[in-house]
Amino acid sequence: MGKPNLLMEKGEQFFADGFSLYVNRVSEDFDLPEHEHDFIEICYVWAGSGFHYIEDQTIRVTQGDLFFLPLGVSHIFRPSSNKPKEPLIIGNCIFDEKIFHFLTSILPEQYGLYSFRGMNAETDRWLQMREKSGEFGRLFESLYMEFEHKRTGYETMLSGLLLQLLIVMERAMTPEINKGNLIAERIDSVYRFVRDHLHEKQTLATVAQHIGVGERQLQRNLLDKAQLSFTSLLQKERIDRSCQLLIDPSLSSLTIADISSRVGIHDLKRFHLLFKQAMGMTPARYRQLNTQ
Known part of the structure; x- marks a missing residue:
């Protein structure tokens, strides 16, 4: 893992108190360079429009787009415009492999999460999906508020919300069956x-x-x-x-x-x-x- 001339973001920059899950909401700009990271990241386009550069692909994004990025995937978001009135707002939920493995294996196999269960080893497989009726946005709002307020039991609540998000993403990957x-x-x-x-x-x-x-x-x-x-x-x-x-x-x-x-x-x-x-x-x- 690790590509020449790329910024490496590490989980230790974000995780605190022994809890390896972090949530934020940022307004993207043109300053941060393309980067990769040693954690798993789920990115949600909260508002605005722009472009997501992933590996060698350029993807136009608008509100409702969501991306699952395994370890070692290089990417960067850029807004469509540098005007302050037209921001590209991205929600990020980052977590380490231990939490991901726990959440995708805690339930018996017949209960689902089939696509995510075997993804630990597929570190170069990123995913893109789009919400139908605000389902990703509602979960990201709950994740963000829970992380910001840090009330009693917030670690457990955040883990449960992340599991819900993974299940909703699983459903989005099998739309015809569902x-x-x-x-x-x-x-x-x-x-x-x-x-x-x-x-x-x-x-x-x-x-x-x-x-x-x-x-x-x-x-x-x-x-x-x-x-x-x-x-x-x-x-x-x-x-x-x-x-x-x-x-x-x-x-x-x-x-x-x-x-x-x-x-x-x-x-x-x-x-x-x-x-x-x-x-x-x-x-x-x-x-x-x-x-x-």
């Missing part, structure tokens, strides 16, 4: 809500609001994953439930109108029409054939 899981969970939530409230009036808007997603996005998810519109899904669930009620021996005293009402279809004529379209026979005939 996106698929998220959509699958969303569809499951739709089915659970619809089935639990079949007797009530339901609309795409009410279900989307309950789940916390936009109507158009939810409709797209349903068409992509369930191959059904919300209206078709709701009708299918109501007819499926009515079939169960029709053949339940303990509910033989229920009339067709009772069952129609229980599944949220209060127009008996419409219930007959939808049932016959789905099952090819009337509700009464279905009950007769399946309760003999």
